[in-house]
Amino acid sequence: MKDTFTHQGMRKRLVETLKKKGIANKGVLQAINAVPRHLFMDSGFVDHAYVDKAFPIAADQTISQPYTVARQTELLDVERGDKILEIGTGSGYQTAVLLEMGAVVYSIERQNELFKRTNRFLPKLGYRPKKLIFGDGYAGLEAEAPFDGIIVTAGAPFVPKPLLAQLKVGGKLVIPVGENVQIMTVFTRTDDTEFEKEEFGEFRFVPLLEDKE
Ligand code: SAH
Numbered sequence: 231m232k233d234t235f236t237h238q239g240m241r242k243r244l245v246e247t248l249k250k251k252g253i254a255n256k257g258v259l260q261a262i263n264a265v266p267r268h269l270f271m272d273s274g275f276v277d278h279a280y281v282d283k284a285f286p287i288a289a290d291q292t293i294s295q296p297y298t299v300a301r302q303t304e305l306l307d308v309e310r311g312d313k314i315l316e317i318g319t320g321s322g323y324q325t326a327v328l329l330e331m332g333a334v335v336y337s338i339e340r341q342n343e344l345f346k347r348t349n350r351f352l353p354k355l356g357y358r359p360k361k362l363i364f365g366d367g368y369a370g371l372e373a374e375a376p377f378d379g380i381i382v383t384a385g386a387p388f389v390p391k392p393l394l395a396q397l398k399v400g401g402k403l404v405i406p407v408g409e410n411v412q413i414m415t416v417f418t419r420t421d422d423t424e425f426e427k428e429e430f431g432e433f434r435f436v437p438l439l440e441d442k443e
Pocket of ligand 1: 384
């Protein structure tokens, strides 16, 4: 588990690539610069850790493309101390980016193998989410609601109602919606019953599946 100057140099270049692709939020760029993505990848892919691409992790899942992580985090509009719920912990990379930004993070994963692995792994790097949960993200996390932001890192065939219900007024849900291709969609809660909806282009994610495995 090493982070060398070479890795740091590659991360700087990745940050430059993300800037060129339109990521402007300084906090997001700093977080990407800080998180050693290569340590979140399966050993066979470590050499590609700072290429702007998604790669396989355990249980047929993927670590999202850095651009996607950066864009979703930017759209979430995270401020220090914000209470954030992530659906789809996976490798924990997005979780680490949120923690670098000073968020208080709750994250749900439905694959037990990934849940256990990431639960052991994050503290080794000094990343301490408030809670990692083995469960079904469709239900959100009623016990800890409301949240300043909710980020879904798998493709949702529809927008789960509990996720909207668990937002604070002013809070945002960032969710890729669609079956084969997803439209990155942001819902901002404007009052008790109203939400503003905005769309931010096409992305491709592994599917948000129902029930735990
Ligand atoms: N944020 C992750 C992305 C992993 S891919 C990362 O940075 O590595 C999406 C993840 O969502 C997978 O781990 C998958 O198992 C998980 N997932 C799919 N459906 C889910 C659901 N209903 N509830 C919680 N997690 C889910």
